[in-house]
Amino acid sequence: MNKRRKQGLILLTLSVPMLWWGVTNFMSDTTSSNALGMMIAISITFGGLFAISGLVMLVTKNSLGIWNPDDKDRGESILASQTKVEDPPIQKEVIINEKQEEDKMVNTSVELMKREKELEARRKELESLLAEVTKEEKAVEKELFEKGWTQQEDGSWGIT
Numbered sequence: 001m002n003k004r005r006k007q008g009l010i011l012l013t014l015s016v017p018m019l020w021w022g023v024t025n026f027m028s029d030t031t032s033s034n035a036l037g038m039m040i041a042i043s044i045t046f047g048g049l050f051a052i053s054g055l056v057m058l059v060t061k062n063s064l065g066i067w068n069p070d071d072k073d074r075g076e077s078i079l080a081s082q083t084k085v086e087d088p089p090i091q092k093e094v095i096i097n098e099k100q101e102e103d104k105m106v107n108t109s110v111e112l113m114k115r116e117k118e119l120e121a122r123r124k125e126l127e128s129l130l131a132e133v134t135k136e137e138k139a140v141e142k143e144l145f146e147k148g149w150t151q152q153e154d155g156s157w158g159i160t
Contacts, residue, residue, distance in 0.1 A: 008057030011050045018047030 022043030031037045141151070149157050 004057055004061075008054045011054030011057065013054075015047045015050035015054060018043045019051065020047075022047055 022040050025031065025036075025040045026044065031040060144151075144157065149159055152158055
């Protein structure tokens with residue numbers, strides 16, 4: 001049994017008494033204080049949350065993007081601009097001249113294709129950052145307009 005399934009079972013085990021206590025006290029309608037009412041609400045909320053989380057952890061794999069040291073596909077969250085493409089180590093063998101030229105052409109093409117993929121990933125990353133900045137800029141301009149500021153023709157701001 002893996003660690004994720006054990007955690008799911010622990011959450012389910014914790015949710016049962018929390019839900020039971022919260023629901024029975026809520027149904028008995030004997031809440032005598034605000035503090036007890038808050039504890040009942042918190043117990044029901046966390047009991048339900050633990051139950052749902054435990055079930056999800058039992059049914060699914062680690063597909064939520066949470067890093068787990070046991071996973072073999074580590075490093076998915078590294079940005080493309082943070083990676084470094086390295087050539088494989090060169091094997092020391094005697095190769096005839098024609099084979100060397102062919103390999104040189106293939107290696108050059110492969111390197112160019114790797115570089116093109118890397119540049120495309122960086123371009124996509126920059127486009128997403130630009131879109132985020134533009135969105136935030138529009139929101140700030142909207143807030144300024146709501147507060148009575150106006151933008152002049154030269155791009156400066158003034159109060160009307």
